[in-house]
Amino acid sequence: MRTRLRDRVAASDPGLLRLIAGLRTVGAIALALAVLALLGSDVTHLVAGAMAAMVATFAIREKQPGAQALTLALGLPVALASVSLAALLSSRVIAGDVFFVVLIFCAVYGRRFGDRGTALGLIGFQLYFVSLFVGASAGALPELYRAVALAFACSALVRFAVVPARPAGILQRLRQAFRARLAQLISAQLALLDAEPDGIDKALEDLREGTARLHETALMIQTRLEEGTPDASTARLVQRRIADAEIAAERLGLLLLSARSARRADTLTLHLPGAPAPTVRSLPGSDEAMGLVRRDLGALRELVLRPPAEARGTALSHLRNRLLGYREEENLPAASPAVQDVFRGIGETARAVLGLRVALDGPQDESDDSPATTRSREELDAEDAAIDAGEEQAPAAEPTGLRRPTTRAAVQVAVGSSLAIVGGELLSAQRWYWAVLTCWIVFLNTASTGEILVKGYRRLLGTVFGVVAGIVLAGVVGQHTWTAFALVLVFIFAMFYTAPLSYTLMSFFVTAMLGLLYTLLHTYSTAVLLLRVEETALGAACGVVAAALVLPVRTDRRTDELLGTVLEKLVDVTEGAVEQLSGGPAAELLDRARDLDQALGDFRAATQPLTHPITPLRARRDTARYVVALLETCAYHARSLAATAELLPTHPSIAADPRLRGAVRRTVRNIEAIAARVADERAGTEVETGPSIASLLEPDAGGAPRYGRITGRVLRHLERLDEAVTGLARPLGVPVAAPRR
Structure with missing residues (x-):
């Protein structure tokens, strides 16, 4: 039961990356709140410290701990400078607005310098926003400095000591996720085998989803190989075995679909969502052939899921030997050519699983090997010996000037933010910055007008639902400060855990959390949350206008x-x-x-x-x-x-x-x-x-x-x-x- 639960979690969150992001952020905020509370800080600085800890945690994106530590150290003076300027310019409206636009331009332009430039720009922008949010003034700067510095220290402590994530450990968890998703794909293939004609569309859709999820995990492993393996040859070996298993599993699904179809299945059927399923039939031959295929798919899934410590024993060796024998035409059941191809595909997938286990878990017990298994091991050993580190590729030439994506985006965000400042101040002289924040966010990780439009729509939708939740929660929590902070932590965890899955859902949790923060700052009202919806809509509109009119990149051009x-x-x-x-x-x-x-x-x-x-x-x-x-x-x-x-x-x-x-x-x-x-x-x-x-x-x-x-x-x-x-x-x-x- 414990192994099944672990595999299920690994498959739903490959590498536990979302879980780690959520735990780190919540841990850093909780520790910062605890320390600041012990020092007697008021609610305003508790909120500032919590938000600073959140920014210091999610802004860092490097994979190596040393690079993360350096970026975090550089981020602290950037954060202090940003809150200082925000507080000093709070009474000078025009100068403050001009500086904010310049800061936004520099923050986006800094993305051209990689993860560190992106992180420092994000810290500078977000801490300026934090100062505006808590209404910081020049006289309150010493207390604000203390809150921000403690927040960065708590973020570092949680990142490197409480919830560490070494590249090798992340890669190991991604490997486990690949195994779990491979087993899920084989389960989907079993379901396809048993599906009745009226259920074939659902079975085929599950097969498509399982194939896509396996491919997604393979790509995630690819991005972590360089940092998570001791040398380039090991990285290439793991890459090769992952690719073999992925290709063999996808081919097996296609062979099963062909065996159940009136004619050979088209590969496109596995990749086109909503494509009609081919006309299906029972497996030709007899119920015995169906039973043998079902038995061997179950055995293959067992080979994938069995942990290394439990992979010894004659029973499992017997299963492995039988499946590998199909590769060499051994004991192929009497059936149609299409069904015999399925057995051969099972044999090839078993061979890929063997190679994957050897590459990831080291040498295996060979005492019960059959001749077919021995030959498969010899082939794998020969392939391993032929793998070398390869040659490094020369970096591709990048566009310059306004054609560079980061420069173009910086100009667009600066123009959009200027519009958002003007429009936002017309709506509210105190909370105009929400429009600027939305304009900034819709430009992150987008490259065309269409992408910005969709992201703005999703953020507005999540904000509307979040406002409703915020109104309800504010009435329930009232003035219970620590209950509100506890709910804030829950929403922050949910925000980071759901961010890669649904931008709308993430925006919902952000807005609901802000409703609680307003309650803590004694600035809550229904009108304030409704104003947030208006400012969000304005910011999204300004972003779309800027993207469409200033150095536009049309969706057609981008896709072409x-x-x-x-x-x-x-x-x-x-x-x-x-x-x-x-x-x-x-x-x-x-x-x-x-x-x-x-x-x-x-x-x-x-x-x-x-x-x-x-x-x-x-x-x-x-x-x-x-x-x-x-x-x-x-x-x-x-x-x-x-x-x-x-x-x-x-x-x-x-x-x-x-x-x-x-x-x-x-x-x-x-x-x-x-x-x-x-x-x-x-x-x-x-x-x-x-x-x-x-x-x-x-x-x-x-x-x-x-x-x-x-x-x-x-x-x-x-x-x-x-x-x-x-x-x-x-x-x-x-x-x-x-x-x-």
Whole structure:
């Protein structure tokens, strides 16, 4: 029971990153409140200290403890300078407003200097806001200095001593999350196996979600490998085994869907939300075949979930040996080819799980290995020996001047904040800063007008519901100071725990918390909370206006740029994999594949304004979803080709075939044609069609000999990649040429 609960928590919060963020923030605030209360600080400075501790905790984003400590140390003088200027300029309205706009520009511009620049800018802005919120004056600065300094000290103590998070520990928890999500995906595959025709859509949707969640965790591990592993070779080994397991599990789901379908399932079905499920049938053959598949999927899930300390014993070895035997055609049940492919897929996934366990947990007990298991271990050892650190990539050239995203965003936020100050002071001379805060926030982690519009809408929606909650809670809590502080801590934890999941929900908890803070400061009223809604709406509107009129980046332009990057990375991975499969030199293919995944993730995020449920352009929304699904399909096949190509030096069933260079040329030309059309609508490019990839590999009329054995899997990936690339042409408006005779 304890193991199951741990796996469930690991799967819901990979790496426990949200839990750690919430606990650190709440711990820092609680400790700061306790210390300030013992020193006899009044409620105003308790609130200031709590907010400063929160900022000092969430602003730091570096992964290494040393870098975090340095940024925190540099943040304290920035915070003290910021509260000083806010207090000194509080009586000089125009000078204060001008400085606030300059501070906002510098804070956003500082993002170009990485995590440290972002953190220091955030600390400077937020502490200026804290001073405005508590109404700090020059005479109160000594007490405010003490509260801020203690808040930073408490944040450091909690971060480094109470709730430490070392990179190696985070990576270890992410690995556990990957295992848990892999087991959940296998459970979804079992549900698909047993689903009745009227429940197949729900089972398929669960399969899609499980596949996406596994991929998300694989990418999170990728970003932590450099800091969490002792050397580059270990990082590449873990990366390779994670990629193998992810690809094998996704392929197994596709094989199961094909076995249950009247015809071979399209890979796109696994990546397009809402896509209709194919016509399903019972597993052909007999109920016995169904039972065997169900049994072996359960055994595979057991292999994934069993902790290393419990992984010894003849029973588990027997399961592993049986599953690995399917890879070598051992004991395949009498069934249709599609069902036998499922058993082979189970064997390949079992082999990936074995490699994952060896890479993550070290050497395993080999006393009960069958010949098939021994051969799998030998293949894994040979692959491990071939993995090296690779070469470092040169940094890409960045745009300069106003074309640099951080500079453009700084100008936009400065203009939007100026509008928010003017409009906010017309609404309220005392609480105009809420409009500025909203304008600032809607620009964080956004890059186009559409993204800012969606984020502003979500913040306004969460604020409205939060105001309702704040009114209710203020009436219940009344003047019970420590009860109110306790609820504030609960809301702050909920705010950080839900932030990656729902921006609307996070905004709800922020607003509800502020209602309690107003109560503590004796400035609460229903009119104040309603004013917050008005200021929030004004700030969001100012942000959208600034984004639309000042150096605008239209959503179409942003998505086109990112789509071009995805297509470029797709060519890079595909050409590199095929070149290696054709006998060319080895390359860092999995690194290229992860670059493709990252580019695709950026593109998917940029299309959110187009795919949001409230968008009135339904046809455009469906087109955007279809394009993203096709690109995910392309990325899956390219990733699979890259993983297969890296097996070439060690795997006995894969041999180089120079003819593959010719077979993939049409696909690469088509990707480049689509990229050219995306970059310039007037480009006269078109997509070619023609014979299947498999037919291009047949011997010519002269009977030229075959150069080597190419697996059917490689052919299928190339064929499906070619089909998906051709499918991109229609939604992107690229002409498709008739097949050449």
